[in-house]
Amino acid sequence: MRLLEATLPRDHDLYLLSDDHEGALAQHTAALDKVITEIAGNPLAYAAHLGDMCETLTVDHPYYDPRTLAKGSNGNPSIPAEQVKAQARRYRPIADKLIAVLYGNHEHRVRNTMDMLADFLERIGREEIYGGYACKVAVRDIGSNLMYKAYLHHGRSLAESRAGSERQKEANRAEQLKRALFHLAGDCAIMAMGHTHRLIVVKPIKRLYLTDDGESLKQHYITSIQNAEYIDPESRFYVNTGTFLRNQLLNNDTYSEMRAYPPNKIGYAKVIVRDGVIRDVIEVPI
Numbered sequence: 128m129r130l131l132e133a134t135l136p137r138d139h140d141l142y143l144l145s146d147d148h149e150g151a152l153a154q155h156t157a158a159l160d161k162v163i164t165e166i167a168g169n170p171l172a173y174a175a176h177l178g179d180m181c182e183t184l185t186v187d188h189p190y191y192d193p194r195t196l197a198k199g200s201n202g203n204p205s206i207p208a209e210q211v212k213a214q215a216r217r218y219r220p221i222a223d224k225l226i227a228v229l230y231g232n233h234e235h236r237v238r239n240t241m242d243m244l245a246d247f248l249e250r251i252g253r254e255e256i257y258g259g260y261a262c263k264v265a266v267r268d269i270g271s272n273l274m275y276k277a278y279l280h281h282g283r284s285l286a287e288s289r290a291g292s293e294r295q296k297e298a299n300r301a302e303q304l305k306r307a308l309f310h311l312a313g314d315c316a317i318m319a320m321g322h323t324h325r326l327i328v329v330k331p332i333k334r335l336y337l338t339d340d341g342e343s344l345k346q347h348y349i350t351s352i353q354n355a356e357y358i359d360p361e362s363r364f365y366v367n368t369g370t371f372l373r374n375q376l377l378n379n380d381t382y383s384e385m386r387a388y389p390p391n392k393i394g395y396a397k398v399i400v401r402d403g404v405i406r407d408v409i410e411v412p413i
Contacts, residue, residue, distance in 0.1 A: 128259070128261050128262060128263060129257065129258050129259045129261070129262035129263075130262065130263055130265070131226070131227050131255075131256060131258060131262050131263070131264045131265070132264070132265045132266075132267065133173070133226035133227070133264055133265070133266050133267070134267050134268070134269060134271075135173055135226070135266055135267075135268070135274075135400075136171070136268070136269070137268050137274070137400070137401075137402050137403040138171055138400065138401050138402065139171050139172070139173055139400050140169065140171045140172050140173070140397055140398065140399055140400070141173050141174065141175065141226070141266075141277075141397065141398035141400065142162070142166055142172060142173070142174040142175070142395055142396075142397055143174075143175055143177065143279075143319050143366055143368045143395060143396040143397070143398065144162065144174055144175070144176045144177070144368065144369075144371075144395045145176060145177035145178055145179060145231070145281070145282075145321030145322070145368040145369065145370065145395075146177075146178070146179040146231070146321050146322065146324055146368070146369070146370035146371065146372055147159055147176075147179065147180050147181070147214070147370075147371045147372070148179060148180075148181070148182045148233070148370070148371065148372040149180060149181045149182060149205075149210045149213055149214050149217075150181055150182035150183070150184070150196055150197055150199075150205035150206075150207075150209070150210040150213075151182040151184075151195060151196065151197065151372055152194075152195055152196055152197050152376065152379060152381075153195070153372055153373045153374070153375075153376045153379075153381045153383075154182075154197070154371055154372055154373075155371045155372070155373055155393050155413075156371075158371055158393050158394075158413040159217070159371040160217070161413065162395060162413070163217060163218065163220065163221060166221045166224060167220045167221050167224075172221075172224060173224045173225070173226055174221060174224055174225055174226070175225065175226050175227040175228070175258075175264065175277070175279055175319075176218075176225065176227070176228045176229065177229050177231070177279055177280070177281055177282070177319065177320065177321035177322075177368050178228075178229040178230050178231025178232075178233075178234065178260070178281035178282075178321055178322070179231030179232065179233045179234070179281070179321060179322070180210075180214050180228075180230075180231070180234070180243075180244075180247065181207060181210035181211060181214060181233060181234060181243060182196065182205070182210060182233060183207045183210065183233040183234055183236050183237055183243065184196060184233075185206075185207065185236065185237065188236065190382060192380075192382075194379065194380070195379070195380070195381060195382060207237055207241070207243060208241075210243075211243050211246050211247050211250070212250070214247055215247055215250035215251050218247075218251055219250075219251050222251040222252060222253050223253075225251075225253055225256055226256060226264055226266070227256050227258040227262055227264050227279055228244060228247070228248060228253075228256055228257070228258055229244070229258040229259065229260060229261070229262065229279060229280075229281050229321075230242075230243060230244040230258075230259065230260060230281070231260075231281040231282075231321065231322065232281065232322065235260070244257060244258075244259075245257065258279060260280070260281050261278075261279065261280040261281070261311075262278075262279050263276055263277070263278050263279075263312060263315060264276065264277045264279065268403055272403070273354045274353075274354060274400065274403045274404075275315075275316040275317065275353045275354055275400075275405055276312070276314055276315040276316065276317070276354070277315055277316070277317035277318075277319065277398075278308070278311060278312040278315035278317065278318045278319065279319050279320075280308070280311065280319070280320045281320065281321055281322055282307075282320030282321045282322025282323060282367070283307065283320075283322060284322070284323065285300065285303045285304065285307060285323055285325075286303065288300055288303075297327075300325060300327060300367075301327055301329045301365070304320075304327055304329060304365050304366075304367050305329055305360070305365045307320065308320060308365055309360040309363070309365070313356075313357045313358065314355065314356055314357060314358060315358065315363065316351075316353035316354070316358055316362075316363055316364060316405055317363070317364050317366065317398060317405070317408070318363050318364065318365050318366065319365075319366035319367075319368055319396070320366070320367060320368070321367070321368045321369075321370075323367055324369065324370035324372060324374075324383075324391045325367045325369070325391065325392070326367060326368070326369035326370075326391075326392040326394050326395070326396065326410050326412060327365075327366070327367040327410070328364065328365070328366050328367075328396055328408050328409065328410050329364065329365040329366075330364060330407075330408065331361060331362045331363060331364060332361050333348040333349065333350060334348065334349040334361055335347070335348055336348075336349065349361065349362070350362055351363075353404065353405055364398075364405070364408045366396045366408060367396075368395060368396050369392060369393070369394045369395050369396065369410075369412075370391060370392075370393065370394075371393060372391075373391075373393065374388050374389070374390055374391050375390060392410070392412045393412065393413045394410065394411050394412040394413045395411050396408055396409065396410055396411065397409050397411050
């Protein structure tokens with residue numbers, strides 16, 4: 128785990144992005160470019176990226192299929208080195224707004240020959256925000272006061288719910304997300320992961336308990352301060368950060384469609400902070 132720090136205004140929006148899959152034919156390029164443009168034009172906007180920026184599908188991989196890849200500069204299927212360059216061009220306009228960037232399992236495929244994340248960050252001049260596969264970011268204001276910490280992890284697969292009701296499936300996915308993350312850090316108000324291509328936000332809940340003073344019953348709620356040394360698991364935000372990769376593509380076969388994955392939300396999550404306090408975390412489907 129890496130430990131990073133970021134100094135941000137007490138009013139800010141933190142965009143949590145992941146799973147661009149640059150180089151994949153099914154990438155929703157227009158949606159991704161729209162978000163980058165929005166971040167660049169929003170004075171309150173900052174961003175973290177949770178990995179799988181690039182498709183990184185090489186010819187020796189068992190799932191390699193050139194028909195699923197966009198064309199590279201020479202007209203052949205896109206290769207990892209070209210994908211890193213393309214992402215550096217795309218993200219360079221918001222380089223100074225990035226607070227952490229992770230690598231994902233796709234970039235990890237070529238770890239024996241290149242560090243794609245290090246290459247990307249060198250190209251945009253932000254080597255200090257290398258987040259590895261998992262990191263914690265302490266977000267401070269300009270007076271060095273801790274506002275909150277965020278735990279960021281590229282993520283892992285979560286079991287698909289077998290519930291018959293869509294409402295129950297959503298509840299099961301939310302619970303799986305919490306169980307995957309809550310034990311990984313005790314002092315983070317934001318617990319986020321990518322990888323699954325799901326867009327989910329699980330918000331804190333207030334739990335009621337009763338006490339007595341010998342004469343009457345009193346009710347209280349379990350709550351936690353967002354910059355405390357320990358934050359109750361039910362007082363945190365849990366986030367699955369979405370994707371910019373479509374599962375289905377007209378007149379083509381995708382890996383997701385061959386695996387019979389359902390349609391997914393294209394989008395990201397946004398943390399809304401005002402006066403140093405996390406006011407909300409929202410899903411932003413595109």
